Amino acid sequence: MSDSRFRVLVVDDEEVVVSLVRDALEDEGVDIDGALSGPEALSCIEKNPCDLIITDIRMPGMDGIQLVTRVREKNPDVQVIFMTGYANLNSAKDAIKQGASDYIMKPFELVEIRQAVRRALDALRQAAESSQTAKLNHLTDLNQVLFTANDRSSLITSSLQFAMLHQKAHFGSIVVLDGDQGSSSVITVTDDGLIHVELPQETAMGLAGAMERGRLERPAVISAIGDLPPFAGNRREALAESIRPPWMTPGVSAVAVPVRRAGDISALMFLGFQDDTVTIREADLTFLSITATQLAMSLDNLSLLDETRQAYRRLKELQDETIELEKMATRGQLSAEIGHELNNFLGVVAGNLSLLDFNVKKQKFENIERYVSTMTETIEKMKRFTGNLMDLRTGSSARETLSFDQTIREVIDYLRPQKRFRDVSIFVARIDEDIPFEADSTQILQLLYNLFNNAADATIDSDRREITVRVEKKSDRGRFRFAISDTGIGFPEDVLRKAFNEKFTTKKTGHGFGLVVCRRIVDQHGGTVNVHSQQGQGATIVIEFPMAAKEAVPA
Numbered sequence: 001m002s003d004s005r006f007r008v009l010v011v012d013d014e015e016v017v018v019s020l021v022r023d024a025l026e027d028e029g030v031d032i033d034g035a036l037s038g039p040e041a042l043s044c045i046e047k048n049p050c051d052l053i054i055t056d057i058r059m060p061g062m063d064g065i066q067l068v069t070r071v072r073e074k075n076p077d078v079q080v081i082f083m084t085g086y087a088n089l090n091s092a093k094d095a096i097k098q099g100a101s102d103y104i105m106k107p108f109e110l111v112e113i114r115q116a117v118r119r120a121l122d123a124l125r126q127a128a129e130s131s132q133t134a135k136l137n138h139l140t141d142l143n144q145v146l147f148t149a150n151d152r153s154s155l156i157t158s159s160l161q162f163a164m165l166h167q168k169a170h171f172g173s174i175v176v177l178d179g180d181q182g183s184s185s186v187i188t189v190t191d192d193g194l195i196h197v198e199l200p201q202e203t204a205m206g207l208a209g210a211m212e213r214g215r216l217e218r219p220a221v222i223s224a225i226g227d228l229p230p231f232a233g234n235r236r237e238a239l240a241e242s243i244r245p246p247w248m249t250p251g252v253s254a255v256a257v258p259v260r261r262a263g264d265i266s267a268l269m270f271l272g273f274q275d276d277t278v279t280i281r282e283a284d285l286t287f288l289s290i291t292a293t294q295l296a297m298s299l300d301n302l303s304l305l306d307e308t309r310q311a312y313r314r315l316k317e318l319q320d321e322t323i324e325l326e327k328m329a330t331r332g333q334l335s336a337e338i339g340h341e342l343n344n345f346l347g348v349v350a351g352n353l354s355l356l357d358f359n360v361k362k363q364k365f366e367n368i369e370r371y372v373s374t375m376t377e378t379i380e381k382m383k384r385f386t387g388n389l390m391d392l393r394t395g396s397s398a399r400e401t402l403s404f405d406q407t408i409r410e411v412i413d414y415l416r417p418q419k420r421f422r423d424v425s426i427f428v429a430r431i432d433e434d435i436p437f438e439a440d441s442t443q444i445l446q447l448l449y450n451l452f453n454n455a456a457d458a459t460i461d462s463d464r465r466e467i468t469v470r471v472e473k474k475s476d477r478g479r480f481r482f483a484i485s486d487t488g489i490g491f492p493e494d495v496l497r498k499a500f501n502e503k504f505t506t507k508k509t510g511h512g513f514g515l516v517v518c519r520r521i522v523d524q525h526g527g528t529v530n531v532h533s534q535q536g537q538g539a540t541i542v543i544e545f546p547m548a549a550k551e552a553v554p555a
């Protein structure tokens with residue numbers, strides 16, 4: 001806004017006062033509106049915001065002070081001159097304390113109102129200048145400009161404004177070549193902001209080609225775009241015309257500044273001057289060249305930052321995918337293990353079924369009951385096994401009082417015939433009878449299966465494949481101890497450190513969950529687990545559990 005165009009609104013319920021003030025300000029170079037009441041003044045401001053209000057204080061309905069309060073809610077910088085009679089002098093003085101500019105006493109001389117208006121306009125000019133200065137101060141430091149702009153378009157426009165400010169240019173445009181996107185645009189700085197014109201794709205392509213062919217190394221003073229090497233020649237006239245900034249007149253000097261780095265041109269800046277006699281010195285061109293290089297570097301950095309962000313995003317995605325794949329692989333291995341266990345159970349059922357069939361055909365009925373009960377028991381075990389898998393997943397636990405010594409014997413009986421234990425001797429070194437134990441039986445079975453399986457696996461390459469178990473009471477503390485030893489490879493120190501970690505395995509077909517599950521089960525039963533082992537000399541896993549009250553053991 002130019003300062004000769006300040007807008008003044010005169011408000012008074014007496015029309016004659018409004019026209020008097022209008023007349024008084026006729027030669028002050030301001031636009032004047034008039035209103036006969038507060039509400040009328042508000043709707044007038046709605047249409048044409050004003051810089052200065054000259055208002056009567058005493059008006060019917062909304063008085064002058066109320067009016068100003070309402071206006072200031074939206075425009076706190078508006079200047080105010082109150083016109084007041086003697087009766088309202090104190091209100092006017094109070095209003096000034098709250099920020100109104102001035103007051104004049106009615107009846108007033110025309111010269112008085114002119115002086116008050118001039119003072120108000122001076123204040124308005126000063127305020128406008130200081131806000132402009134703050135903007136300029138910000139623009140004077142290129143580093144500041146480049147540092148604070150964090151997107152491509154503000155980087156480009158701020159650099160253009162910076163160049164204009166330092167060269168005292170009145171006009172400025174920048175043609176941005178976005179090779180990657182196959183698009184280009186022309187941005188022009190005007191008093192009211194920026195004009196952004198997107199160039200048709202064909203023009204953008206032609207422009208990129210022209211820039212590649214005709215090298216433009218340094219800033220140059222030109223009188224038409226056609227003077228520049230990329231646009232020299234008759235056939236390029238149309239291209240030159242399509243990127244010509246609106247302010248550029250052929251024959252009037254302007255400066256063209258290529259924004260380039262390492263042979264790649266990313267933009268073309270144009271500066272123009274109101275006064276055609278302005279001389280552009282070599283030092284100015286050097287300054288512009290440095291500004292352009294800085295801009296090009298910042299644009300490069302911004303692209304790098306974008307690429308880095310994208311690469312980081314992709315990396316995160318890959319990481320998520322890998323975790324997902326690993327989960328699937330684990331699930332696959334677990335399924336294989338589960339399949340294997342279920343197959344064992346099914347083998348028992350199938351075997352008994354064929355024996356049953358065979359015997360029935362031969363009319364031999366004496367063993368039938370045994371076959372059926374074995375099948376029923378095995379199916380029961382299968383149920384428990386699958387239920388156990390669920391329980392481990394959900395962490396739920398159903399307790400019953402069982403006899404640990406009996407459980408361990410059952411497990412050994414079940415494991416012995418399995419392929420994994422074919423060449424393995426299982427010794428029961430000591431089992432104290434009658435060890436009552438409050439536990440989730442399926443979880444305890446799972447714990448024992450895992451420990452026995454590991455012990456058998458560890459002895460695969462041993463000359464002597466032996467597993468020894470010992471279960472004894474520690475009556476002093478109401479606890480009992482279960483130890484399983486093997487003649488296997490033992491735990492090297494680094495394996496022992498990680499053996500209880502999820503997914504840690506040294507086996508080709510391992511899944512690394514066995515010991516994790518063991519520890520969880522032991523914890524859930526208030527027990528402790530310790531490993532005693534030396535590499536090459538087997539391992540002993542010792543588990544201590546609290547015993548249950550004796551009476552609770554079922555018959």
Ligand code: ADP
Pocket residue numbers: 450454455458486488489490491495499500504505506507509510511512513514515516538539
């Ligand atoms: P997995 O059996 O799938 O490998 P575990 O969690 O049961 O998973 O065991 C983790 C690792 O601990 C095994 O791969 C093995 O290296 C080691 N380990 C477990 N039990 C024994 C043992 N009795 N003797 C030697 N090493 C063992």
